[in-house]
Amino acid sequence: MAPFPPPPVNTIDWSNVGFKVREVNGHIESTYSKTTGKWTPLKFVADPFMRIHGMAPALNYGQQAYEGLKAFRGPDDTTISIFRADRNAKRLQHSAEVASMPPVPEDVFLAACRAAVALNAGFVPPHATGAAMYIRPQLYGSSAQLGLNPPEEYVFAVFVVPTGVYHGVHPVKALILDEFDRTAPRGTGNAKLGGNYAPVLRWSDAARAEGYGITLHLDSAKHEEVDEFSTSGFIGVARHGDEVTLVVPDSTSVIDSVTSSSVQEIARSFGWKVEKRPIKYSEIPDFSEVFAAGTAAGLVPIRSITRRIDPSSSQSLLKTREGHGRVSSAKQGEETITFIADGVEDAGEVCLRLLSTLKGIQLGKLPDEFGWRFEVREEDGRKVEDGLRGVMP
Numbered sequence: 432m433a434p435f436p437p438p439p440v441n442t443i444d445w446s447n448v449g450f451k452v453r454e455v456n457g458h459i460e461s462t463y464s465k466t467t468g469k470w471t472p473l474k475f476v477a478d479p480f481m482r483i484h485g486m487a488p489a490l491n492y493g494q495q496a497y498e499g500l501k502a503f504r505g506p507d508d509t510t511i512s513i514f515r516a517d518r519n520a521k522r523l524q525h526s527a528e529v530a531s532m533p534p535v536p537e538d539v540f541l542a543a544c545r546a547a548v549a550l551n552a553g554f555v556p557p558h559a560t561g562a563a564m565y566i567r568p569q570l571y572g573s574s575a576q577l578g579l580n581p582p583e584e585y586v587f588a589v590f591v592v593p594t595g596v597y598h599g600v601h602p603v604k605a606l607i608l609d610e611f612d613r614t615a616p617r618g619t620g621n622a623k624l625g626g627n628y629a630p631v632l633r634w635s636d637a638a639r640a641e642g643y644g645i646t647l648h649l650d651s652a653k654h655e656e657v658d659e660f661s662t663s664g665f666i667g668v669a670r671h672g673d674e675v676t677l678v679v680p681d682s683t684s685v686i687d688s689v690t691s692s693s694v695q696e697i698a699r700s701f702g703w704k705v706e707k708r709p710i711k712y713s714e715i716p717d718f719s720e721v722f723a724a725g726t727a728a729g730l731v732p733i734r735s736i737t738r739r740i741d742p743s744s745s746q747s748l749l750k751t752r753e754g755h756g757r758v759s760s761a762k763q764g765e766e767t768i769t770f771i772a773d774g775v776e777d778a779g780e781v782c783l784r785l786l787s788t789l790k791g792i793q794l795g796k797l798p799d800e801f802g803w804r805f806e807v808r809e810e811d812g813r814k815v816e817d818g819l820r821g822v823m824p
């Protein structure tokens with residue numbers, strides 16, 4: 432019997448994987464029926480398509496939630512493990528509740544992620560590339576439903592895609608979005624629902640066209656406190672001499688980032704402090720570093736944060752933090768807080784130290800002291816039903 436895991440497939444140029452969606456062997460599906468109260472046994476489906484009724488609430492009312500996590504090969508490519516899948520299982524349960532859907536039990540979630548990776552193991556990138564397989568669990572209301580009531584059936588599916596690696600750590604410029612709120616104050620910002628993302632696209636696209644690689648949201652009620660970046664959590668670093676404190680927003684409108692909580696635990700293990708509290712816009716200049724935390728890129732150092740704001744506004748830093756060394760204004764109605772000067776490509780030392788430990792754990796180069804690696808075995812792929820898609824009844 433061939434050993435597990437198989438080596439990376441030779442149909443992909445692993446030195447140049449990039450971020451396009453590549454076809455793999457297939458995905459995992461399970462269906463929940465409200466009548467039986469049960470999830471069907473996991474099924475492997477050998478194609479990337481979902482067969483779903485056009486009147487499904489997923490397509491009409493946005494009754495949907497998703498997750499994002501990663502699987503990595505260990506040294507010598509001889510093991511594969513998924514990073515902190517239990518956290519994503521719990522987060523999907525939370526999102527399900529917010530979108531009026533039944534929770535996927537944690538054991539079903541973990542078995543489905545493990546099976547999806549095991550049955551596509553050849554598509555997990557080689558260890559030496561530092562790249563990973565992205566895992567995309569998704570849940571949605573799938574049976575036909577005209578009225579605005581929760582439907583009878585829900586589909587839970589897990590897709591996987593091999594992804595590339597961001598070479599080096601490149602600081603990016605951030606733009607605060609003041610004209611658009613991604614979530615209402617008592618809304619759905621703490622759930623990973625597709626509907627929170629589509630409306631952001633045109634704003635992040637416009638920002639990118641102006642050279643801002645990432646967009647930042649303030650609290651929707653007053654635009655006074657930091658919420659999160661559009662696709663990642665916010666972490667500020669407060670330094671007093673040798674004392675390092677990570678400051679993360681305490682907001683009910685942000686996603687509970689697995690990456691952020693992981694680097695918070697790593698920071699504590701270094702003897703650093705962590706504060707979770709509301710972060711006022713006006714105190715951002717006091718941070719020595721700011722970075723974005725998310726599964727896609729790990730930690731991304733923020734070069735600068737720009738806000739389009741009337742200088743006469745009571746919130747303008749030109750007023751509240753007049754003369755602060757990090758604050759500047761390149762043009763009327765715009766102010767920028769700079770952490771890493773233009774032309775400098777180096778991330779801050781706190782960011783780099785956290786990132787190298789995080790990656791070391793994910794890639795199996797460091798001991799798994801926190802119990803974060805969920806190993807994938809061959810039998811994880813054997814527990815699912817065969818992959819032929821049945822026709823709709």
Ligand SMILES: Cc1ncc(COP(=O)(O)O)c(C=O)c1O
Nearest residue numbers: 661662663664688689690725726
């Ligand atoms: C809005 C938002 N915030 C934060 C995160 C970071 O979460 P995680 O670290 O679990 O990927 C994500 C990405 O999932 C996100 O979409």
